[in-house]
Amino acid sequence: MRVQTMIAPIVMALAISMAVSGQENSEKTVKHVPVKPTSPASGKEMFANYCASCHGAEGKGNGPATAALKTPPANLTVLSQKNGGNYPAMRVASILRGDGDLSAHGSKEMPVWGPLFRSVSAGHEGQVQQRINNLTNYVETLQVK
Ligand code: HEC
Numbered sequence: 001m002r003v004q005t006m007i008a009p010i011v012m013a014l015a016i017s018m019a020v021s022g023q024e025n026s027e028k029t030v031k032h033v034p035v036k037p038t039s040p041a042s043g044k045e046m047f048a049n050y051c052a053s054c055h056g057a058e059g060k061g062n063g064p065a066t067a068a069l070k071t072p073p074a075n076l077t078v079l080s081q082k083n084g085g086n087y088p089a090m091r092v093a094s095i096l097r098g099d100g101d102l103s104a105h106g107s108k109e110m111p112v113w114g115p116l117f118r119s120v121s122a123g124h125e126g127q128v129q130q131r132i133n134n135l136t137n138y139v140e141t142l143q144v145k
Contacts, residue, residue: 030068035120040131043138050113051076051135059142071109080143087143093136 038045048057054069056062059076066073080087098112114128121127 030065035116037120040121040127041134043134043136043141046131046135047138054109059139069109073110076139077142077144079139087140089136089140092139093132096132096135 036049038049040046047059051059052063053065054061054063054073055076056066056073061073061075063073079092095110096113096117098114113132117128117131118125121131
């Protein structure tokens with residue numbers, strides 16, 4: 001019988017922490033740290049761990065890592081407003097999956113989540129889909145009325 005080997009997922013970029021050096025050299029950098037496992041059932045938990053550092057706890061685009069980014073993180077509370085009052089769920093999901101949309105606009109600062117989620121979910125495609133769905137639904141709850 002073949003011995004199954006599991007390669008521990010080593011992932012970069014996710015939770016972002018700020019490393020701010022002393023006063024003389026006050027250049028801010030975004031430090032990429034390994035992905036923290038979260039429950040795929042909780043969009044809220046995933047958002048807090050994976051998105052809030054840039055997009056802010058309420059999705060308004062004012063997270064602590066913002067100062068270190070060249071492209072300001074999008075205000076995620078106005079996605080419906082900017083789309084004629086309809087929440088663009090398909091577009092959000094495809095951005096998260098990494099289907100292109102956003103990278104076509106040339107941003108390298110918005111992480112591509114698909115591969116990262118695949119890693120935290122140890123390759124279980126169903127769970128990756130669940131993560132993307134729950135995050136997409138959670139972002140919908142942040143929309144301004
Ligand atoms: C390292 C910072 C960073 C993190 C972490 C991050 N984003 Fe972003 N995000 C950005 C930036 C910067 C943009 C704007 C990119 C652009 O306009 O080209 C963006 C854009 C987006 C957009 C497109 C908005 C629009 O107006 O089209 C969505 C949706 C989005 N992010 C969702 C998320 C979600 C959900 C998470 C967590 C899973 C997340 N982001 C984590 C930086 C980040």
